[in-house]
């Protein structure tokens with residue numbers, strides 16, 4: 001899942017940066033007789049780091065911006081069955097109709113709210129988020145998702161909406177093909 | 178001009194006392210809010226039982242209170258140092274503290290008496306839709322509290338702008354705009370404290386104006402429900418304001434690094450073109466990056482969200498390649514002798530730089546799709562606030578207060594805070610990657626291990642911060658008498 005990749009990448013990058021700080025801190029009490037050459041090579045290093053950062057930045061943005069979740073970008077696969085679904089949030093319930101699907105079907109959630117802001121988050125049977133969109137009063141946001149495994153998916157509210165926010169849940173059944 | 182860390186003006190005793198007053202208030206509120214934080218974490222772990230109504234009140238108070246004292250203590254750092262380069266008014270500085278205290282009382286009253294719990298971001302139209310848990314008046318009390326704090330900050334920034342204009346003649350000159358673009362020699366630029374204060378004044382004035390507008394609109398909506406407005410516009414305004422204000426706290430606190438670290442390393446902080454360019458770019462990016470809070474609002478124009486992602490990535494460059502790199506090179510084999518103050522400001526840079534990484538990833542639309550509003554978010558912002566901004570502020574506090582008092586338990590405080598804080602933020606981040614939602618009073622059984630580890634980290638961190646803050650408070654009297662420390 002994306003989450004695991006992000007967690008792994010974060011830990012490696014955060015840990016490496018922490019090690020650099022720890023290394024500099026540990027050697028700080030030693031005094032360099034001449035700071036000049038050290039600072040000169042540090043600036044050369046920074047030039048390289050800058051170049052590397054620019055490359056990573058362009059590559060990462062290029063790659064990730066190609067897969068936007070917005071409906072304009074998320075056109076259904078040719079031949080997929082698209083099922084329109086109404087998903088309405090209201091303190092503190094979700095009304096999702098229909099709420100039974102088959103693996104391989106693409107649900108097109110029309111997400112809206114009758115009162116305050118809510119967050120429509122789709123959790124797979126293993127309780128990991130697979131997609132989400134805000135439910136905002138005055139708007140209908142469209143979220144497409146193709147079910148990949150049979151079981152009970154869950155909809156949780158992910159925008160704080162008052163005292164019962166954590167109980168604002170509903171289930172979606174997905175049958176095998 | 179000067180790349181020297183030490184300003185030409187001295188800090189008069191009255192001004193110094195005012196700064197100590199800011200820090201004392203910040204320290205006490207910080208500890209109180211940390212205890213609130215621990216209460217929430219322990220409740221999520223189900224080690225204590227807490228009614229969800231109270232959980233959300235405490236969440237609201239913790240958010241507003243922490244953002245408030247981050248601003249207040251950041252302002253203390255900024256004002257203390259910028260006052261060495263430009264004339265500033267102690268009366269205005271104290272007026273800001275007065276507005277803050279009035280705001281704090283209103284906000285605490287709205288929560289603990291009125292039951293207000295719409296979160297510190299008061300997202301429209303939630304304040305008016307409590308499900309009868311809090312009254313219209315309680316919500317109004319909260320909004321007035323924020324307005325009061327905003328007014329204080331507006332006055333403070335305007336006074337600092339006046340001071341900067343009187344010495345540098347313009348905000349561009351205060352920021353080092355020409356030096357940043359190579360149009361003027363590097364060594365003619367303003368000192369770091371002035372560049373940072375100029376940047377913060379610009380962004381915070383803009384932010385507060387938008388914040389005040391949406392606060393007033395929300396207030397009117399409370400009493401005249403037929404006066405409504407577009408929820409998406411409201412969200413844009415709230416996050417423009419909120420993002421700027423909380424980010425500005427770091428840009429104020431980092432002045433402590435520029436000013437204090439060189440006194441230990443005996444190396445001037447290098448203010449070259451890259452430094453000034455970084456501050457110019459940060460000014461623009463802090464103002465424009467806020468759409469990364471709305472990446473899951475599909476109704477937003479796609480270009481704005483794509484820009485939000487790209488600017489999020491870009492905004493990491495000045496932090497990592499200029500400030501973090503600057504602190505590392507300044508410290509590297511400098512022969513410095515670590516103590517709690519130098520250790521804390523150095524840690525502050527590390528915490529900021531390290532916290533930027535998970536933040537940037539979350540600012541990526543494809544990742545935000547599965548991480549938005551999970552505990553990944555408190556995970557990354559507690560990293561650069563608790564272990565970044567607050568570390569810089571505690572470093573300043575220790576440095577300013579500890580001129581004469583022996584270190585005592587301070588190193589123990591430092592390590593408890595560092596180790597506990599790291600455990601605490603990592604527990605949030607790993608929970609976020611496991612899809613644990615943020616702002617949930619009640620967690621599923623499967624999520625409890627994260628909450629338990631996070632609770633342990635939180636308690637250790639609080640013990641550490643308590644040692645540092647209590648030590649500062651105990652030494653306040655002698656610190657006030659300490660006089661000008663520009664010779665340290």
Ligand code: HEM
Pocket residue numbers: 210211213214215217218236237239240241243244247296297298552555559562563566567601614615616617635638639
């Ligand atoms: C040991 C110290 C701290 C503890 C134990 C703590 C704990 C918490 C907890 C449990 C939450 C709610 C997490 C959730 O959404 O599930 C939270 C949210 C938050 N914390 Fe902290 N925190 C601490 C320090 C700080 C500091 C130093 C700051 C800022 C300077 C801060 C700012 C915030 C903010 C802005 C929120 C978001 C509130 C909201 O979601 O409305 N916290 N904290």
Ligand SMILES: [Cu+2]
Pocket residue numbers: 117118119157158159160161162165166168
């Ligand atoms: Cu909710």
Ligand SMILES: [Cu+2]
Pocket residue numbers: 420467469470
């Ligand atoms: Cu932000």
